[in-house]
Amino acid sequence: MSEPIALDYAEHTAWLLDGARKDAERFRRLAADLVAPGDRRAADIGCGGGGMAVALAARVPEVTAFDADPAVLEAARSYAARCGADLEFALGDIASGPESFVAALGGPVDFMWAGHVVHHAADQQAALDTLAAAVAPGGRLALAEGGIGARVLPWDVGVGRPGLQARLETAGSERMIAEQCERGAVPMPYGWTAALAKAGLREVRTLNECVDRPAPLAGEALDEALASLRDRVGWFEAFLDADDRAAWKDLLDPGSSSWLGHRDDLAYFEVRTVYLGRKPNGDRS
Numbered sequence: 001m002s003e004p005i006a007l008d009y010a011e012h013t014a015w016l017l018d019g020a021r022k023d024a025e026r027f028r029r030l031a032a033d034l035v036a037p038g039d040r041r042a043a044d045i046g047c048g049g050g051g052m053a054v055a056l057a058a059r060v061p062e063v064t065a066f067d068a069d070p071a072v073l074e075a076a077r078s079y080a081a082r083c084g085a086d087l088e089f090a091l092g093d094i095a096s097g098p099e100s101f102v103a104a105l106g107g108p109v110d111f112m113w114a115g116h117v118v119h120h121a122a123d124q125q126a127a128l129d130t131l132a133a134a135v136a137p138g139g140r141l142a143l144a145e146g147g148i149g150a151r152v153l154p155w156d157v158g159v160g161r162p163g164l165q166a167r168l169e170t171a172g173s174e175r176m177i178a179e180q181c182e183r184g185a186v187p188m189p190y191g192w193t194a195a196l197a198k199a200g201l202r203e204v205r206t207l208n209e210c211v212d213r214p215a216p217l218a219g220e221a222l223d224e225a226l227a228s229l230r231d232r233v234g235w236f237e238a239f240l241d242a243d244d245r246a247a248w249k250d251l252l253d254p255g256s257s258s259w260l261g262h263r264d265d266l267a268y269f270e271v272r273t274v275y276l277g278r279k280p281n282g283d284r285s
């Protein structure tokens with residue numbers, strides 16, 4: 001039998017916590033922009049390290065951090081405690097259907113954040129429909145998905161065949177296809193804006209944030225760029241050919257003369273995308 005491809009998030013709690021910490025300022029900014037004055041209940045679905053849940057708790061009286069993995073929820077609990085955030089925690093599955101999802105969440109919410117979780121569901125549209133069912137009339141759903149992963153390398157780095165960065169992105173896409181095959185995914189041959197509209201949401205819009213750090217990168221910015229490449233090469237390795245694997249190994253080895261950390265021509269460009277939609281009020285407005 002072949003090795004399973006899907007990530008076991010229980011093994012990656014340190015990485016999830018690191019993401020919550022690193023993105024704390026971004027989550028604060030998003031919470032400030034997206035929470036409405038009358039919101040009473042909010043949820044962070046597929047909360048990982050709990051970064052968005054913590055940011056929401058500064059603005060909304062009741063916030064639930066929701067995840068399918070008990071070890072991940074435990075990590076989010078410890079992060080929230082360190083931040084002094086008062087959260088509820090709920091264990092559940094976005095693929096469990098609307099009734100059991102709403103029950104696990106303890107009722108509908110005014111604002112729901114779902115960060116990079118829906119693409120894990122075998123039936124993404126059904127999962128979105130389930131999330132939308134737990135948004136109160138007039139409430140909003142924000143979905144972080146898609147975007148453009150960090151681009152760091154020049155086209156030709158002098159190690160391996162030119163185009164390493166582009167082939168890393170292709171490997172990511174191939175891995176996604178393999179994961180979908182493994183879980184017997186239902187195709188969703190349309191974009192997230194269409195998916196939100198099909199889930200019954202209105203005023204659907206897209207929020208794109210660019211992270212644009214020109215060369216040369218130094219200090220934390222360089223560390224972050226290298227860590228992001230290391231993570232993705234690790235996840236997508238099985239979908240890279242042997243020559244590309246060898247080139248990445250050399251480039252990411254601090255002991256090598258080709259180590260990327262020696263270069264002054266690395267840049268960091270990423271687009272982080274959030275899709276937003278509003279649940280109609282009871283009168284369909």
Ligand SMILES: C[S@@+](CC[C@H](N)C(=O)[O-])C[C@H]1O[C@@H](n2cnc3c(N)ncnc32)[C@H](O)[C@@H]1O
Nearest residue numbers: 009046047048067068069093094115116117120
């Ligand atoms: C890529 S991580 C995203 C973490 C965080 N939201 C972020 O954006 O940094 C995906 C998270 O979704 C959770 N997850 C995966 N499948 C799920 C499901 N079917 N129901 C609920 N949570 C799920 C995982 O345990 C993990 O914490």
